[in-house]
Amino acid sequence: MPVRMFLSSGDLMADRRFDFARDLQLKGDLVAAADLLLQAIERAPGFASAWFTLGEVRQQLGERDAAISAFRKAREADPDDRHGARLRLMRLGAEPLAEMPQAYVRALFDQYAPKFESALVDDLGYRGPALLFKAVLAARAAVRKPAFFRRAVDLGCGTGLAAAAFARNVDHFTGIDLSPRMIEQARATSLYAELQLDDLLSGLRRKPDAGAELVLAADAMVYVADLVPVLAEAARVLVPGGLFAFTTETHDGEGVVLGRGLRYAHGADHVRASVAAAGLDLSLLEDRSARNEDHTPVPGLVVVATKS
Ligand SMILES: C[S@@+](CC[C@H](N)C(=O)[O-])C[C@H]1O[C@@H](n2cnc3c(N)ncnc32)[C@H](O)[C@@H]1O
Numbered sequence: 001m002p003v004r005m006f007l008s009s010g011d012l013m014a015d016r017r018f019d020f021a022r023d024l025q026l027k028g029d030l031v032a033a034a035d036l037l038l039q040a041i042e043r044a045p046g047f048a049s050a051w052f053t054l055g056e057v058r059q060q061l062g063e064r065d066a067a068i069s070a071f072r073k074a075r076e077a078d079p080d081d082r083h084g085a086r087l088r089l090m091r092l093g094a095e096p097l098a099e100m101p102q103a104y105v106r107a108l109f110d111q112y113a114p115k116f117e118s119a120l121v122d123d124l125g126y127r128g129p130a131l132l133f134k135a136v137l138a139a140r141a142a143v144r145k146p147a148f149f150r151r152a153v154d155l156g157c158g159t160g161l162a163a164a165a166f167a168r169n170v171d172h173f174t175g176i177d178l179s180p181r182m183i184e185q186a187r188a189t190s191l192y193a194e195l196q197l198d199d200l201l202s203g204l205r206r207k208p209d210a211g212a213e214l215v216l217a218a219d220a221m222v223y224v225a226d227l228v229p230v231l232a233e234a235a236r237v238l239v240p241g242g243l244f245a246f247t248t249e250t251h252d253g254e255g256v257v258l259g260r261g262l263r264y265a266h267g268a269d270h271v272r273a274s275v276a277a278a279g280l281d282l283s284l285l286e287d288r289s290a291r292n293e294d295h296t297p298v299p300g301l302v303v304v305a306t307k308s
Pocket of ligand 1: 105106109128129155156157158159160161162176177178179182198199200201217218219220223224
């Protein structure tokens with residue numbers, strides 16, 4: 001992601017040292033960067049951005065234990081964890097896999113919002129909404145039903161790319177997203193009848209039983225570790241015959257892992273078991289990549305689950 005969280009220490013000298021340290025880190029002078037970060041931290045011991053960057057530098061230097069303790073300090077300094085130090089601790093095997101801090105997701109996408117579409121679509125060849133559209137058409141054709149929906153819910157709606165792909169097939173779209181800036185962009189499209197600034201699971205919980213014919217999550221379940229609560233809530237919200245269509249990243253192993261890109265990857269068998277545990281029927285599960293990274297398609301799945 002081309003964005004980086006910075007929380008000022010409130011001390012000008014400490015902030016300056018941090019800036020120099022970042023330059024050194026980017027130039028690869030890691031020992032000097034660590035030294036300057038420690039100087040910044042000496043002036044401002046609660047400087048979360050400096051602790052977090054020190055964690056990264058220590059990790060780059062191969063100093064695992066020192067990296068872990070710096071990431072822990074970053075989280076102590078900012079308990080909401082806007083830098084996502086917890087994710088780094090999970091990747092280092094210092095903490096068990098858990099859900100992402102909401103403040104991290106919100107901060108990440110608030111910073112990302114103005115350049116989201118150009119970065120994702122142009123730079124990473126993002127194709128999640130088109131994949132979902134094709135999958136929903138196929139799932140409906142298989143049961144000889146038209147792919148038109150009165151009410152749909154778009155989880156992690158972002159700037160509205162999924163609503164744009166389904167615009168001619170849905171009468172009333174509700175979008176749910178944690179990031180106020182992404183919601184602003186979604187509002188500007190006029191594609192949504194309703195927009196909820198909320199976590200996708202709590203947003204779904206506010207929806208009435210059997211009130212939607214379609215639930216979508218394009219590139220949003222990659223920010224959810226445990227799929228079952230979201231699938232189960234979608235099952236409650238859907239009418240009989242309604243569909244939940246989503247993309248996710250995947251891996252060859254079992255269960256769920258946090259990938260290098262700090263998104264969750266769900267194994268195909270794990271997805272099948274989660275769909276069944278939520279009481280939904282699996283209508284379609286295909287290997288399809290929604291985006292590239294380093295010019296290579298990221299392994300992914302497109303899934304359509306049906307409420308019977
Ligand atoms: C990669 S973007 C995809 C946006 C959109 N669905 C699309 O296809 O362009 C992921 C979106 O999911 C949102 N998101 C991630 N985790 C979320 C959560 N737990 N609750 C609500 N929104 C979430 C982010 O704020 C972001 O807007």
